Amino acid sequence: MESIDLHIKRELLEYLVLIRRFEERVKVLYHQGAIMGAIHLYIGQEAVAVGVCRSLRDEDTVFSTHRGHGHAIAKSGEVERIMAELMGRDEGLSRGHGGSMHLFEPPKGLMGGNGIVGGGIPLSLGGAFTAQYQGSDRISVGFFSDGAVNQGTFAECLNLAALWKLPVLLVCENNQYAATTPVERSTAVRDVVGRARAFGVRAEKVDGNDVEAVFQAATAAVAALRQSQGPRLLECETYRVEPHCGIIPDERTPGERELWNPRDPVSLFVGRLVGEGAISASDLEALERRVRERLDRAVEFGARSPWPDPQVDPHRTWVLQ
Amino acid sequence: MRKIWYKTAINEAMHEEMARDERVFLIGEDVDLFGGVFKISRGLVERFGARRVRGTPISESAFVGLAAGAAMTGLRPIVEMMYIDFALVAMDQLINQAASTSYMSGGRVRLPLVVRGQYGTGTSEAAQHSRNFESWFINTPGYKVVMPSTAYDAKGLLKSAIRDENPVLYLENRVLYTHKEEVPEGEWLVPLGSAEVKRAGADITVVATGYAVHKALSAAEQLAGRVDVEVLDPRTLDPLDLPAVLSSVRKTANLLVVQEAPVQCSFASEVVRLVVQEAFRDLEHPPLALGAADVPVPFSPALERAVIPQVEDIVAAVQRVLEKGA
Incomplete structure (x- = not known):
């Protein structure tokens, strides 16, 4: 595997830290009541979104999930308008119509999250279909989790993607939990890679907490997809640190979370970069300060943004001709 | 043509x-x-x-x-x-x-x-x-x-x-x-959201959809001479061309809605609701919604025919509206 350029490593780190601190900030704002609704935090899984999305071009499409803040930030580079959307404001990415699970930024290829587990997989094939139909080398990415592999859409889409050689990268974030049910209680055969291969989809398993490993695997898969070599699946083994969502209690075995601490994707990568001499303690301090200031601005932007005006909002959902 | x-x-x-x-x-x-x-x-x-x-x-x-x-x-x-x-x-x-x-x-x-x-x-x-x-x-x-x-x-x-x-x-x-x-040759469109009167009449408006339009037209033929039936096909059910429905009902002062689907919480019941709400004072008799029986559609032709409104059911429904209302 080719080594990753230093400037790319720094970019990966910047996004990892940005998403981690963003989610920490969201957690506080949620408990203060400034952010409402169903909030699914991405803490612990940041390396997947960053490794995959930073291997893409703007025009490549990403179809995300209910746990999609990380994908949205990594794909769009937005923070301010994502924060405003989470706060239900008019200047939010989706003008306050979608919220946490429905973040759209089409010019950057961000095609929304999804409130239905497995619901976005067929849509991601649609993005790939359009690229193939238009003869473009764009690719499409569908994120989902171990919970979604037991939905019918997963099996249907593996077959259809393989049958039509669609340029789609299916990314399974195996975070060990389907809502609150652990994977061993929901899935008879846990080998997602094996399932994909059974349908004729080339698949590979990668350490989802190692951002470099994810980035390298995604980069190789994307290159193959651009050459019309058929769909790919990446199973990224990771761990959901937070409860399923803000309103659902979590009764995990005591000590389980702590077992994953040494695999924390942010500290893992920081430690490696410091060890390589690629960043210094003061670089890290500057990065944290940059991120903190950006998030301060984002929270301020969200809080200042007006609420959507129900008088202006169309009463019907139809788009005018 | x-x-x-x-x-x-x-x-x-x-x-x-x-x-x-x-x-x-x-x-x-x-x-x-x-x-x-x-x-x-x-x-x-x-x-x-x-x-x-x-x-x-x-x-x-x-x-x-x-x-x-x-x-x-x-x-x-x-x-x-x-x-x-x-x-x-x-x-x-x-x-x-x-x-x-x-x-x-x-x-x-x-x-x-x-x-x-x-x-x-x-x-x-x-x-x-x-x-x-x-x-x-x-x-x-x-x-x-x-x-x-x-x-x-x-x-x-x-x-x-x-x-x-x-x-x-x-x-x-x-x-x-x-x-x-x-059907003419060449390029033309029917806009979405536009109803059409398929048969003009003076005594009652029958709003019908799909195949029920044809059944309503046959019923109108059978009733001709006794009752002058207007048959209106909404063509687009949503958005509904409500002005066309109301203008027909204001002319005839009576309404029957016919569909092949069950009536509960349906298009037909919705048209009745809208007309009652918007044109209650223009109505002579209470309006009626006619549709399929509230069962899964059965297989045998003898049963299937019985649960779906037929021409004779529409004739009877028109008479019922005009005689005593729903």
Whole structure:
């Protein structure tokens, strides 16, 4: 595997830290009541979104999930308008119509999250279909989790993607939990890679907490997809640190979370970069300060943004001709 | 004027719109083989190729969702449901995804998608091949619902549906597929949301949909001389051309709504509600909604006929409204 350029490593780190601190900030704002609704935090899984999305071009499409803040930030580079959307404001990415699970930024290829587990997989094939139909080398990415592999859409889409050689990268974030049910209680055969291969989809398993490993695997898969070599699946083994969502209690075995601490994707990568001499303690301090200031601005932007005006909002959902 | 089948009209509309716009493609089960099981897509794969006419595996969720995703990213899909009943398998993709995405994005994504499907009763296919879904989709924000009863409307409405920027459910009646009617040559459209009076009359307005339009016209013939029946076909059920309905009711002062679907919480009951709300004082008698019995459609012709409104039921319903009201 080719080594990753230093400037790319720094970019990966910047996004990892940005998403981690963003989610920490969201957690506080949620408990203060400034952010409402169903909030699914991405803490612990940041390396997947960053490794995959930073291997893409703007025009490549990403179809995300209910746990999609990380994908949205990594794909769009937005923070301010994502924060405003989470706060239900008019200047939010989706003008306050979608919220946490429905973040759209089409010019950057961000095609929304999804409130239905497995619901976005067929849509991601649609993005790939359009690229193939238009003869473009764009690719499409569908994120989902171990919970979604037991939905019918997963099996249907593996077959259809393989049958039509669609340029789609299916990314399974195996975070060990389907809502609150652990994977061993929901899935008879846990080998997602094996399932994909059974349908004729080339698949590979990668350490989802190692951002470099994810980035390298995604980069190789994307290159193959651009050459019309058929769909790919990446199973990224990771761990959901937070409860399923803000309103659902979590009764995990005591000590389980702590077992994953040494695999924390942010500290893992920081430690490696410091060890390589690629960043210094003061670089890290500057990065944290940059991120903190950006998030301060984002929270301020969200809080200042007006609420959507129900008088202006169309009463019907139809788009005018 | 030339006469063509209702199903030929649908086929012509797809030929013309696919020739007009490269972004339009057809996807569904068997659509590339022999023109589909009902031959609605005849000639399309030969003319436009396998790239634009995509036969699919029997995976409704996958291909409906794929079409929705293609619409989100710049194409204009036509999805064919072999039987509209099969839409139930893809309901998440049709409703949670296709119908909601444009709105949830704050209008940042458009979703120009036509879902065509044939429906109908009277062919002894039992409950899972005989459903009427128009009311489900009317009740779902995000869909326009189109239900042509003539070949002329079938062609003009489908062309408008394909050019619309929103998800459109386009319902084809399989009993009407082989009805032959006058359809002009050349380019014309029937706008979505426009009703048409199929027969003018002075005594009662019968609002009817799909095959019930033809049954209502036969009932009107039988009643001619005694009762002067006006038959109004809304053609698009959502958005409803309410001004046309109200103007007819204000003229006749009486209303019967006829559909082949069950009545509870349906299009027919909704039209009655709207007329009562908007034109109560113009009504002479209480209005009536007539539809199928509240059972899954049975198989045997003897049973099937009994649960679906027939011409004689419409005649009786007209008399009931005019004599004593509902």
